[in-house]
Amino acid sequence: MCGIFGIVYSEEKNNLGECLMKAARRLVYRGYDSAGFVGISEEGKIDLRKDAGKLDKIAKKLKFQEIKGKRGIIQLRWATFGIPKKENAQPHVDCKKRLVSAHNGNVVNTGELIRELTFKGHSFMGDNDGEVVCHTVEDFFNVDHNLGKSIMKAYRILRGDYSYIIADSKEKGMFAVKKGSSLFLGIGKDFTCASSDLPSILPFTKRYIPLYDGEFAEFHSSSYKIMSLETGERIEREELIYKGDISQAEKGGFPHFMIKEIKEQPRTVNGIISYLNDSGEALEYGKQIRKSRKAFLIGSGSSYHASLMGSYFLNRIGRKFSIPVVSGEFKELFGNTLNKRDSFILVSQSGETKDTINVLNYLQERGFENLYSFVNIPGSTLYLRTKKRFPVMSELEISVAATKTFLNQAVGFVGLSALIGGRNDILKEISLLPGLLEETIGKSEVFCENLAEELKSSLSIYILGYGPNHPAALEGALKIKEVSYIHGEAYYSTEFKHGPLALIEEGNPVIFLSSREDSEKIISAINEVRVRKGKIISISPENSSIRLNSDVFIPLPYENYTMTPLLSVAVLQLLAYYLSVKRDIDPDTPRNLSKTITVD
Numbered sequence: 001m002c003g004i005f006g007i008v009y010s011e012e013k014n015n016l017g018e019c020l021m022k023a024a025r026r027l028v029y030r031g032y033d034s035a036g037f038v039g040i041s042e043e044g045k046i047d048l049r050k051d052a053g054k055l056d057k058i059a060k061k062l063k064f065q066e067i068k069g070k071r072g073i074i075q076l077r078w079a080t081f082g083i084p085k086k087e088n089a090q091p092h093v094d095c096k097k098r099l100v101s102a103h104n105g106n107v108v109n110t111g112e113l114i115r116e117l118t119f120k121g122h123s124f125m126g127d128n129d130g131e132v133v134c135h136t137v138e139d140f141f142n143v144d145h146n147l148g149k150s151i152m153k154a155y156r157i158l159r160g161d162y163s164y165i166i167a168d169s170k171e172k173g174m175f176a177v178k179k180g181s182s183l184f185l186g187i188g189k190d191f192t193c194a195s196s197d198l199p200s201i202l203p204f205t206k207r208y209i210p211l212y213d214g215e216f217a218e219f220h221s222s223s224y225k226i227m228s229l230e231t232g233e234r235i236e237r238e239e240l241i242y243k244g245d246i247s248q249a250e251k252g253g254f255p256h257f258m259i260k261e262i263k264e265q266p267r268t269v270n271g272i273i274s275y276l277n278d279s280g281e282a283l284e285y286g287k288q289i290r291k292s293r294k295a296f297l298i299g300s301g302s303s304y305h306a307s308l309m310g311s312y313f314l315n316r317i318g319r320k321f322s323i324p325v326v327s328g329e330f331k332e333l334f335g336n337t338l339n340k341r342d343s344f345i346l347v348s349q350s351g352e353t354k355d356t357i358n359v360l361n362y363l364q365e366r367g368f369e370n371l372y373s374f375v376n377i378p379g380s381t382l383y384l385r386t387k388k389r390f391p392v393m394s395e396l397e398i399s400v401a402a403t404k405t406f407l408n409q410a411v412g413f414v415g416l417s418a419l420i421g422g423r424n425d426i427l428k429e430i431s432l433l434p435g436l437l438e439e440t441i442g443k444s445e446v447f448c449e450n451l452a453e454e455l456k457s458s459l460s461i462y463i464l465g466y467g468p469n470h471p472a473a474l475e476g477a478l479k480i481k482e483v484s485y486i487h488g489e490a491y492y493s494t495e496f497k498h499g500p501l502a503l504i505e506e507g508n509p510v511i512f513l514s515s516r517e518d519s520e521k522i523i524s525a526i527n528e529v530r531v532r533k534g535k536i537i538s539i540s541p542e543n544s545s546i547r548l549n550s551d552v553f554i555p556l557p558y559e560n561y562t563m564t565p566l567l568s569v570a571v572l573q574l575l576a577y578y579l580s581v582k583r584d585i586d587p588d589t590p591r592n593l594s595k596t597i598t599v600d
């Protein structure tokens with residue numbers, strides 16, 4: 001989704017454009033199709049440059065780096081309201097070219113507001129909801145001449161979930177407003193900044209403050225105040241210090257973040273392993289969840305796949321009844337049949353996914369109390385709005401495709417299941433994972449690179465698995481779709497013969513995932529495809545029958561119910577990555593996608 005960043009320095013900066021570029025590079029990972037920069041000088045002169053396209057191209061064409069000023073705002077736009085074009089790119093200015101603003105999220109009554117404001121005499125350049133934010137505030141500002149007051153009034157009018165940054169070019173400072181989409185303040189020696197994303201603040205400062213929904217902040221180079229959007233009352237909040245490794249947001253010699261993050265997994269998995277073993281908190285949560293009637297595991301995309309895998313583990317190891325649900329379907333599927341004794345684990349890398357926040361709203365409005373968040377970003381909306389928090393502990397993940405966060409979520413569920421089921425043996429076994437991942441990634445990379453060369457022109461790739469290998473297959477298929485644009489589809493290996501087998505023709509690639517205990521079932525499924533001349537690729541612990549029946553066999557170094565699916569996912573991540581590279585796609589910023597989906 002869109003990313004916003006605004007900064008106020010104590011002095012005019014000749015290199016403001018370069019500073020803004022530093023922040024913009026950290027917003028790219030959210031996904032975008034337009035970019036815009038504005039610099040505001042000491043005298044209030046506005047220098048606005050924006051267009052549709054990729055950041056580097058626009059920056060070169062419009063000479064972003066030459067922008068000077070004391071204050072600056074940037075926005076990378078992921079189109080929802082209005083097609084990607086210059087007029088819809090942000091930041092926007094009001095009719096008098098006095099106010100400048102940029103927003104993130106969605107204003108859902110945009111159409112009505114454009115009609116009303118046009119009737120009142122406002123003129124719009126495009127049809128983007130960010131422009132509506134600017135003119136709605138302007139409408140009040142024309143009467144009040146007080147930006148803070150106008151923002152509070154606009155809050156009552158602008159419907160939806162959004163955050164925005166706005167400055168009055170004729171006054172000092174800037175405002176940041178939060179209603180639904182994430183927003184952080186960053187505090188430095190000679191500046192204060194605000195951004196939708198912690199990673200874009202970190203090159204400037206480690207001191208930050210998350211804003212909560214219904215709050216806004218007025219900030220100057222050396223001061224800030226946080227206030228309620230309803231009442232204007234001042235809110236005191238302590239500053240936080242970011243303790244993670246900032247180099248996480250650099251490629252560190254790798255060509256892409258995706259491959260860096262895949263290869264980081266043997267290290268970053270230690271974060272969740274230590275949390276499970278050492279915190280005591282995980283054990284306490286495990287006890288509470290064991291007592292609940294049912295455990296719902298709720299997430300979208302990869303976070304849903306981790307939840308689905310988690311349900312297999314909770315059943316087998318924890319002997320706990322759990323229901324994995326896609327966030328966007330939760331209300332329709334289970335809304336009327338919930339019980340106050342149920343527990344709910346909301347799983348999200350970003351902690352901002354709107355579909356998952358909608359579930360949180362639904363549950364909190366109805367007084368459900370056993371709510372747990374399982375998020376990677378401290379200070380995110382889900383994190384702030386839940387008291388019981390499992391940390392994902394993957395450090396920053398920049399590439400749009402989830403890799404190391406998925407792994408830690410899935411490992412978190414192995415551990416939780418072991419804690420609930422009193423299975424110390426499994427907790428011990430998890431400590432083998434860093435080494436196993438290292439070996440798997442090390443040994444399978446060349447296989448995957450070569451296989452990607454063979455498969456790069458395929459129209460479709462099927463991935464089949466049984467038990468927890470099925471969510472592993474779903475995750476692999478999602479990665480392939482996302483970063484290579486090849487149609488990847490996962491099926492239960494047991495279900496393939498019930499219809500999809502009709503699609504198999506000579507040479508069609510089908511990937512089979514196996515753990516040792518399911519090998520007989522997998523061999524039958526392999527044969528069903530083999531006799532139809534499909535191309536058989538197997539990822540499995542060493543198994544002579546599977547090897548013999550496969551065109552390509554990628555061996556895994558370990559066999560068991562919980563570990564093998566996790567290792568298979570690492571192989572599929574590598575395959576997706578190399579398919580992407582061989583098809584000349586940037587795997588870090590695939591088309592049409594965003595790292596943080598803050599809209600319905």
Ligand code: F6R
Pocket residue numbers: 300301302303304347348349350351352353356400401402403478479482595596597
């Ligand atoms: C896949 C991917 C998405 C996210 C989904 C949920 O690689 O990244 O499918 O998993 O958008 O995002 P979070 O986990 O942030 O709630």
